[in-house]
């Protein structure tokens with residue numbers, strides 16, 4: 304069944320250690336339409352690890368995709384099936400991570416050198432699940448930086464039924480660059496992603512890499528079906544403030560104070576389950592980025608929420624640091640804080 308390109312218009316990138324379920328919950332409060340991706344989880348971890356810890360998510364996170372790492376068709380198929388049973392909306396395969404550990408495991412970006420094996424992996428996963436199975440890849444790796452090679456790679460995967468390609472618009476160097484450098488140094492070539500869309504108009508292309516604002520995303524959407532933002536959202540979740548109205552036709556416009564209050568209610572529930580406050584609070588540090596009081600908020604959380612026995616009360620105290628600021632109080636026409644909102648309007 305053909306996938307609706309509108310579902311991919313705007314998404315938040317999979318980011319190891321960052322896009323865990325707590326951060327995804329925060330992002331969902333900021334945008335109801337944006338598509339979410341988990342951190343990469345390896346097929347072996349899913350098969351042998353603590354599945355609830357690796358896979359559980361909040362129902363509000365939908366639509367949410369599970370990103371897998373692996374290169375064994377049978378193991379990936381089994382992991383994809385488990386992901387489907389767990390309730391995910393999409394299975395995505397990581398073909399872009401250049402870290403040494405991932406290369407050592409024979410998956411991630413180095414798989415771009417092995418299109419036949421990658422096609423086998425997709426064929427096995429597609430056989431195992433009814434969900435869309437999508438690819439996230441680079442423009443190339445090492446000396447394989449050639450548009451013709453990239454187009455043949457896409458064509459090969461399309462031949463086994465892959466319809467959605469999330470393209471990090473730079474290549475990866477497998478030797479000599481750290482993962483961080485590999486997200487900064489190789490040149491961004493958005494034109495190659497635009498060209499893929501021209502050459503394969505029936506496939507869905509999502510552009511990723513270096514997009515910082517919704518204006519930039521809007522400009523790319525003139526050429527491709529979707530845009531995926533990563534670091535920009537982590538560094539300032541309110542970069543998504545206008546996303547629902549602009550890209551999804553939804554009337555929702557988040558407010559920082561309400562998002563903070565909803566996160567406090569969420570943290571209280573997770574603390575009851577034994578989750579340390581810092582696991583949640585660390586993702587909230589940038590919630591008031593660029594606002595009056597935002598630095599005090601960040602400082603207060605960094606000092607107090609990190610303590611092992613910290614309670615959700617610390618978040619209320621941090622919020623008080625923000626609301627002290629008269630300017631913000633005026634801007635947000637501050638709602639009463641005694642009663643936490645369960646949901647943001």
Ligand SMILES: Cc1cc2nc3c(=O)[nH]c(=O)nc-3n(C[C@H](O)[C@H](O)[C@H](O)COP(=O)(O)O)c2cc1C
Pocket residue numbers: 316317318319320321342343370397398399400439471486511512513514531532533534535
């Ligand atoms: C901390 C961090 C962790 C990442 N982990 C993953 C990952 O698990 N899987 C993946 O496909 N890409 C991962 N990436 C790459 C992002 O998904 C994205 O492709 C990259 O950051 C470029 O997009 P951006 O410029 O919008 O951040 C990670 C990036 C960062 C910053």
